Amino acid sequence: xxxxxxxxxxxxxxxxxxxxxxxxxxxxxxxxxxxxxxxxxxxxxxxxxxxxxxxxxxxxxxxxxxxxxxxxxxxxxxxxxxxxxxxxxxxxxxxxxxxxxxxxxxxxxxxxxxxx
Numbered sequence: 001x002x003x004x005x006x007x008x009x010x011x012x013x014x015x016x017x018x019x020x021x022x023x024x025x026x027x028x029x030x031x032x033x034x035x036x037x038x039x040x041x042x043x044x045x046x047x048x049x050x051x052x053x054x055x056x057x058x059x060x061x062x063x064x065x066x067x068x069x070x071x072x073x074x075x076x077x078x079x080x081x082x083x084x085x086x087x088x089x090x091x092x093x094x095x096x097x098x099x100x101x102x103x104x105x106x107x108x109x110x111x112x113x114x115x116x
Contacts, residue, residue, distance in 0.1 A: 002078060003071050005030050009054075012062050017041065024050065026062075028069050028077070036069060036077060046096065053080045055087040 005028075012026030024047060025039040040046060047059070054065050070079040072094065082088025 002073070004068050004081075005036075005071070006083075007036070007067060007069050009062050009065050009067065010035075012038075012059060014042070014047070014059065028067070036071070036075075038077060049089075049091045049096070050080065052089045053082050053091050055082070 007028035007030050010027050010029050012024070014022050014024055017023045021041050022043075023039060024042045025037070027035045027037045029035040042050075051057070051059060051062065053067055054062050056062050056065075066083055067088075068079075068081040068083065069077050070081065072078040078092070078094045080091045080093065082090070
């Protein structure tokens with residue numbers, strides 16, 4: 001069964017990976033001292049969905065904010081959710097992954113290097 005945790009966002013930023021692609025990274029810290037890192041090669045649509053959870057206009061505004069994260073059976077983040085009674089939208093990362101895989105919307109580094 002999926003588990004839901006109240007977490008605080010820390011150190012979220014965007015960087016360029018070794019292949020030249022933008023990557024969103026940061027961590028969700030739990031009150032018991034553990035944390036779950038998030039690192040995804042992104043496009044603007046991914047970034048906007050992530051920021052929509054917090055109703056944020058700038059990525060830096062996400063740091064220090066609380067949200068709920070849902071971990072799947074593999075202990076990977078499957079959803080990021082706004083707190084109840086807070087403005088924001090649920091970001092279902094598993095749905096996002098399925099959509100990307102189906103549409104090939106974001107090409108892998110290998111595909112871009114090979115021109116496919």
